[in-house]
Amino acid sequence: MRKIALLTSGGDAPGMNACIRAVVLTALHYNIEVYGYQHGYHGLIGQEYRRLRAKDVLNIIQRGGTILRSARCHEFKTEEGAQTAAKNLNALGIEALLVIGGDGSFRGAQHLSNYWDGQIIGLPGTIDNDIAGTDATIGYYTAIETAMDSIDKVRDTADAFERIFLVEVMGRHAGFIGLNAAVASAADQVLLPELFKDSENTVTDILAHIEGVKARRGDSSYIIVVTENLWPGGVTGLAEELNSRSGIECRPVILGHVQRGGSPVAQDRLLATRLGAHAVEIARSGATGIMVGEHHHQVVTVPFAQTWAERKALDPYLITIMESLFDLLQRP
Amino acid sequence: MRKIALLTSGGDAPGMNACIRAVVLTALHYNIEVYGYQHGYHGLIGQEYRRLRAKDVLNIIQRGGTILRSARCHEFKTEEGAQTAAKNLNALGIEALLVIGGDGSFRGAQHLSNYWDGQIIGLPGTIDNDIAGTDATIGYYTAIETAMDSIDKVRDTADAFERIFLVEVMGRHAGFIGLNAAVASAADQVLLPELFKDSENTVTDILAHIEGVKARRGDSSYIIVVTENLWPGGVTGLAEELNSRSGIECRPVILGHVQRGGSPVAQDRLLATRLGAHAVEIARSGATGIMVGEHHHQVVTVPFAQTWAERKALDPYLITIMESLFDLLQRP
Amino acid sequence: MRKIALLTSGGDAPGMNACIRAVVLTALHYNIEVYGYQHGYHGLIGQEYRRLRAKDVLNIIQRGGTILRSARCHEFKTEEGAQTAAKNLNALGIEALLVIGGDGSFRGAQHLSNYWDGQIIGLPGTIDNDIAGTDATIGYYTAIETAMDSIDKVRDTADAFERIFLVEVMGRHAGFIGLNAAVASAADQVLLPELFKDSENTVTDILAHIEGVKARRGDSSYIIVVTENLWPGGVTGLAEELNSRSGIECRPVILGHVQRGGSPVAQDRLLATRLGAHAVEIARSGATGIMVGEHHHQVVTVPFAQTWAERKALDPYLITIMESLFDLLQRP
Amino acid sequence: MRKIALLTSGGDAPGMNACIRAVVLTALHYNIEVYGYQHGYHGLIGQEYRRLRAKDVLNIIQRGGTILRSARCHEFKTEEGAQTAAKNLNALGIEALLVIGGDGSFRGAQHLSNYWDGQIIGLPGTIDNDIAGTDATIGYYTAIETAMDSIDKVRDTADAFERIFLVEVMGRHAGFIGLNAAVASAADQVLLPELFKDSENTVTDILAHIEGVKARRGDSSYIIVVTENLWPGGVTGLAEELNSRSGIECRPVILGHVQRGGSPVAQDRLLATRLGAHAVEIARSGATGIMVGEHHHQVVTVPFAQTWAERKALDPYLITIMESLFDLLQRP
Known part of the structure; x- marks a missing residue:
């Protein structure tokens, strides 16, 4: 594997930069070049990209937002948009595209896979934690x-x-x-x-x-x-x-x-680092159409469709606790 | 001087507890008893008070809110309300009342002075900084x-x-x-x-x-x-x-x-401590009808009426800077 | 179950107060009285205790340290010390003792079990995370x-x-x-x-x-x-x-x-709350000689001896990542 | 005035970046070019400089450290070192040099003035606040x-x-x-x-x-x-x-x-911004050999020699307070 690309899409979330850093440093560890697209899928269509080197990710682990910026992109949802994106990725010789974002971003990734033969790997980046298949999401x-x-x-x-x-x-x-x-x-x-x-x-x-x-x-x-x-x-x-x-x-x-x-808390930086490193590892193994997540403190992979198929449940014990405390407070 | 009382009134502000602590410890230094009224003027009318000792103000300097709680009180603005308050203060043998609050609280203090012969001293506690006669207010x-x-x-x-x-x-x-x-x-x-x-x-x-x-x-x-x-x-x-x-x-x-x-920042804790200590000092000197403030890093006293008579100006140099930067950003 | 006791022991850790709160509120939910011993095992021997009510745990979830205070206690390690403690617990009619602390505290709990027939339940409270049987410890x-x-x-x-x-x-x-x-x-x-x-x-x-x-x-x-x-x-x-x-x-x-x-971060408050609530639940079920922990986001129980029998391992994937990054940074 | 230079020297302090930003934006407001030397006086001798534009100071107001980096430089204290620096400044056409640092940096500035005819203006940047002529220092x-x-x-x-x-x-x-x-x-x-x-x-x-x-x-x-x-x-x-x-x-x-x-608190960002803007204003007026400071919330200028001539006193009232509280705590 020689070239991968990376973008952030959808709502930004603290820890996206920590994830970008982990992807870039792990890729460089394997002598893989990394190209970062700006403004999510919008930049993929418009060819806004730059090579990311180690110095580009120095001193970003602690910063909120995303150095690659993000955007919503309606054009990408069309057949034409995805075809342009595919053409651009091929022109640059990209073998795998890593997408940090939420479920809208993963649907976009799925859509792209109909028009592009490269590998596509998702990384769950959203503060809402509303993505099935991972215990927590970055941010x-x-x-x-x-x-x-x-x-x-x-x-x-x-x-x-x-x-x-x-x-x-x-x-x-x-x-x-x-x-x-x-x-x-x-x-x-x-x-x-x-x-x-x-x-x-x-x-x-x-x-x-x-x-x-x-x-x-x-x-x-x-x-x-x-x-x-x-x-x-x-x-x-x-x-x-x-x-x-x-x-x-x-x-x-x-x-x-x-x-x-805000600056991401430690648990977000650690999650982002583990997932970012693992995404590069599995890209090297040829995986595609999957999201990297974490389950029971282990890195796992999940097919895209599964990430939005079911609604992830709240912790039932935490609900019980909350309700017990309510009950207590209410009783005379 | 043997007995003083203290209350917090109006909107709460971080540093009120630091001020309460400074008042209590400084008073105890001079062997003066301190009585804290709960819920501002409301508690003064309703006789919600308790003796404040050193242990009551341990470990509160860093806490937001006010351990004396606060409230708005319409009843106090009436003649009857103020007379009840005066009677209560006299019954308890209070020689000076210290009021931490904003301009509404100081107007209340002024109103009370028509019905009570004790000393009344104000301490500026409001996040808005809209009180003349002090460079900054607590919070x-x-x-x-x-x-x-x-x-x-x-x-x-x-x-x-x-x-x-x-x-x-x-x-x-x-x-x-x-x-x-x-x-x-x-x-x-x-x-x-x-x-x-x-x-x-x-x-x-x-x-x-x-x-x-x-x-x-x-x-x-x-x-x-x-x-x-x-x-x-x-x-x-x-x-x-x-x-x-x-x-x-x-x-x-x-x-x-x-x-x-939120926990007050250092500058609010320091301001609250200086003003609280000074309020007790000037109470001992017999002062009344004044607010304790800070001007040019020195503790000062200001008659109540002056605190609301004029509108305190924003720092003109800071306005100039802001406008210069706007101008710069706007120019082609 | 009508009466339980609670103490914090060993080095303090952020979240101990959140745990105390959860224990007290959950116990009250089941109409169980809670007695808090001060200064760990030291207070158990010296009978420093007080009844804990809902108002005692109001507004403490966000505070560092422990409202029950802690201490190291050599006397407790002796036969005599443990017997005095057992006698005191019986005199007060305590059915279960909950101990928040680290492995030294759990060894103390084990020691006490030789002299006391009541239930003993541990809660892992230490910043070091060096307790087997739980993925994380409070603090x-x-x-x-x-x-x-x-x-x-x-x-x-x-x-x-x-x-x-x-x-x-x-x-x-x-x-x-x-x-x-x-x-x-x-x-x-x-x-x-x-x-x-x-x-x-x-x-x-x-x-x-x-x-x-x-x-x-x-x-x-x-x-x-x-x-x-x-x-x-x-x-x-x-x-x-x-x-x-x-x-x-x-x-x-x-x-x-x-x-x-420092004020505990959210993950410590949540862990402390879940474990504290669960400790009361299993106390009601008659359990003893166990620590309450969390594994794979589920509350679990572990026999005391197991908590110090093995050395808990660091996350191997995190070590790999750290070493890869080191390697990368070092290469020419 | 067409060209000024800027450097940070001595120990770093939070707010130095906010000051750099204010200098650059204010200079640009007057169409003055700004050159930033890296590594303090060391970079002045070694000609490590770059043009600073508005985009270079975007999003730095909140960052600790200094984007211009700092260093200690013994060579600069020699006659030869200062002459090299003077020659470099002249070669670049610099009319005024702004130095953000502590008293060692100001002594260096004074030393340079023996060999260079340009204007030299100091900005007090040190966490220690041990500079006379300004109520507070940046950081x-x-x-x-x-x-x-x-x-x-x-x-x-x-x-x-x-x-x-x-x-x-x-x-x-x-x-x-x-x-x-x-x-x-x-x-x-x-x-x-x-x-x-x-x-x-x-x-x-x-x-x-x-x-x-x-x-x-x-x-x-x-x-x-x-x-x-x-x-x-x-x-x-x-x-x-x-x-x-x-x-x-x-x-x-x-x-x-x-x-x-750490990220500078608001008061450091505000002080740094006011002093940085004022330094450019007085540079335009032809001033030299002075430090910009703040006294009684007003920007002031002070000759370099005065900044180290006297030892700035601690607030006597704060000392009194501290001692009163000590006394109180000690009394039986």
Whole structure:
């Protein structure tokens, strides 16, 4: 194997740079040249690439974002787009393409495989952890940490004022960040898409729980963590609903894009490094059409289709714990 | 002097606990007893107090929030409320009341002085820094740091995606956090209440500036810091306005209450400690009706009325710098 | 089950408070009373205990150290000491004792079991991760993070000055913190007890590697991570040795006790919460003589003797990666 | 003015990059070209320079270290070295040289002025704050924060174990970091070069104070902050001395080079930005032989000789506070 290419696609995630570094250094270890495409699939079509050498990945392990930049690219989803990409990869003599991104990026990779004969390998890079076949995704650990740190800060005010706060965290349509950040920050309640039933009961339950906690604990500070895309109008909408129903005043806090950035925590740097190194190893073995992931602390490979076929489940024990604690707080 | 009382009022700010600690330890140094009222003026009316000893302030210098809790209290603004408070203070034998809070809290203190003969001393505790007579307020340094850290993280995504972000920071009606966080995080543009003229020109200027930066720098990443309460609908409203006028897509990020919490940075702990110690010193000298502040690194005292009489100005040199950099970025 | 007791023993670790909280809340969920002994086994002999209620564990999940304090206790290792402890536990009507600590603490627990009929359950709390039967120990994730953050900072100076730094990290006789912090911070070299052969070859290899990296990379900045207790005289001794052998100047940095403190990272809070809750569950099932751990993201139980019988291995893939990167950096 | 040059010299400090950025952007604002010399005076002699453009200073405000790298240079102190530097500056057409560094760097600048006719302007960049004529130096605020954060962590263990810790902080021969970090972290005692009398009395005083605190507070946790270069053998030597005199066990922690690195805090970025911008402004006015500093929140200029002529004093009020608190803690 002499030449591979690398790109980052979809939403950026802390640890993407650590992954780029691991890919480049491992490839160089085997005397393989690495070409980095800028702006994801967009740059693949537009031939925005440069050779990546060891000095290009010096001192990047600790940086958020991605030095290769990212983008969404609709053109790539067409037949024509993928054919242009294939032609460009062949012109450059690329034998394997490594794609760091989320499930949209992997669907793109699958699409490309219909038009290009080279190997395609995916690396799971998204803060949302919504990719089956890997216990964690690059960026996920940092997002939990950032959300938790922010909720720790909100709690200072919640306690000082005995106020109710609704904190909206990211996750797309998955509750991984929400559940973990809620337990880790000792939030009083969490709303997750996986467990959500209906709006009516939810509001009733929350109001009853707030009353229960207040009665039991003797103060009115209360924090609810809510996953984005779950409630119409988000936490602002929910705050209004709670207010109109009971007169209680809730303050919404939307953590937003802060969760995508920042220096990656150690667990993300380590995951990114292991997966990046392994992706090059299996590229050398001829593998294609698969994502590199980690299961039970071992590097594994998973066919692309499997990464989006099933919905990865939340840790049931963590849900039980959260519910026990809720129950406890509520009982008189 | 044998007995003083202490309370925290209004919005909480990081460093209030460091200030409580300094007051308590300095008072004990002079063998003065300290009584802490809970929930601000509300607790003063309701007689929620407890004796504060050295062990109560052990290990609190690093904590956000306030161990005395805070609250807003409308009842206190009435004649009856203030008279009840005065009666309670007299019953307990309090000679001086120390109030940590913002300008609303100082107005309350002034109001109380019409009904109570004891000494009243204010300590500036608010993240907004909107109190005249002191160069900085307790909590202000931490709020700048938190806002800056968050913008640093947003920049990771802004750069990776070449996107435009509008970041809303706190400050009530003052641009201190906005200006300092914008310069410290190398934001591309800032909207401050002190410099704001009209909406129409602002939108035109921003759009022109974005174009200028894009042309000059070759990418489209761009961050605007906006003080709260400045634009109708906040940064969400501004994002819609920019989009409807030019089709550009902007992402709003509202930092919110995260800015009020967190462990205070060193400068807030030091300021809180100096002011807290000085407040006890001047209480012993018989002073009343004044706020303790810091000017040119010296502790100073300022009559209450002066703290809200004038609007404290932003650092003109920092404004000049920010504008020079804008100009530079915009030029072809 | 009506009454359990809890203590923290041995070196403190971030997350112990999160574990205490989980134990207390879960026990209360089942209407079990919890008694906390202060100062580890020392307090068990001296009867320093207090009832722990929900309000005692409010707002502690984010704090380093242990609210129950810890201590080393030689007296407990004697027959008399253990008998006194057994008598005290019986007098209080304790049915199960939960011990959060490292392997010395578990040996103590085993010793106690010869004199006391109640159930004894261990929870792995140590930054060193040197306990078999659990993939991670409470405090370990935070220690890696703290070490990595510190090395990130040292690198700023290493790069600015092109200097060589030797950074000593904790780990007792295990290389877990060293290996993970070295990979996560992109250190150039790491010395671990598990891989250490002899001093003579080590010095020769390091000097050759430094030369190789300098030649290849064109600068002289270089960071070596060294586990404590590995080199005579620690990194100060090693710096002198390298200097006397080759004239190169190395600066030693001993991270020291900073690694034991700080607010726990999310992964430690989550681990501590899961293990604490599970410990109460299995106590109710009648289990004894076992440690609660986590393997492949599942809670598990392990007999005490097994936790120290074998030496837990470092991740072989991470070692391979580190060595590949070393090799790469060294090659011309 | 058409061409200026810039270098960083002496120990690196967080905020140097923010200062480089401000110099470059302000110069470009006036259409002045900026040349950056690498490795301080060493690169001035060896002609290691490059043109600095706006894109070179993008995204560096938040980074520790210095993109221009630094070095110590003995050759520059000779007549020959300075003459070579002068010749090189003239060959490049440099009109003003800006030097970011500490007092050694300013002495070097003064030395150069004997051989070169161009303007020379200093910018105070050192964590030690030991430069007269400016209230603070670039990097000082971050060093206090890093030291304080580390002591906060050490306190977790100190409290958990009721142990005595000696924490050594940087400062060269000045107590600025020591005093501020000690007050901000609520240390129990501090040893500063400015207040140090003799070793014999110091040991006696410390031992008496430890006893007093223990008696008063009921526990034995105790933290002493010690400035480097004050005690023979540093905190390790002091720990041995205390142990041999009284049998008490103290643990030394040497914070070391960690204090020089890290992302600069907001106050350092703001100071660096104001001073960097002002340095270009006064260069345009023809000034030379002066350092740019800040006094009472205003930018000021000071002749080089004045920056080292007098020893800048510690804040006397902060010393009084620290001593009052010591006294309090000691009293029965």
